[in-house]
Amino acid sequence: QVRLVESGGGLVQAGGSLRLSCAASGRTVSEYAMGWFRQAPGKEREFVASINWSGHSTYYSDSVKGRFTISRDNAKNTVFLQMNSLKPEDTAVYYCALDPSRFVATRMQDFASWGQGTQVTVSS
Numbered sequence: 001q002v003r004l005v006e007s008g009g010g011l012v013q014a015g016g017s018l019r020l021s022c023a024a025s026g027r028t029v030s031e032y033a034m035g036w037f038r039q040a041p042g043k044e045r046e047f048v049a050s051i052n053w054s055g056h057s058t059y060y061s062d063s064v065k066g067r068f069t070i071s072r073d074n075a076k077n078t079v080f081l082q083m084n085s086l087k088p089e090d091t092a093v094y095y096c097a098l099d100p101s102r103f104v105a106t107r108m109q110d111f112a113s114w115g116q117g118t119q120v121t122v123s124s
Helices: none
Strands: 003-007 010-013 018-025 033-039 046-051 058-060 068-073 078-083 092-099 118-123
Touching: 003 092, 018 033, 018 092, 018 118, 033 068, 033 078, 046 068, 046 078, 058 068
Parallel strands: 010 118
Antiparallel strands: 003 018, 018 078, 033 046, 033 092, 046 058, 068 078, 092 118
16 A cells, blocks of 8 residues: 655745655555646646656656646656746646556546645745
């Protein structure tokens, strides 16, 4: 059973940056794709970014493309989300998730394990 723990969230001004981390334990995740989703108050959870098992393939939602970067360190069993040029509309709880396949995915149903989330708040 894998456990995913997100960290790095917080309060930042618009235009600022944050780096989220997702540490996995209980199972190595180096053979699996990973992703980040977010959920704003009153809205459905939405896809943000995903990365394949090797880190050589990534995919982003249109709303974050060019501003966010997903990466992974398989030696540390950790996935990252670097968020730059943050906007108030990026305010949400951000969730890390594991996809049991090796390939990038975007649908929630493709992801089998989820973390508890970390709050990101961007002030205007």
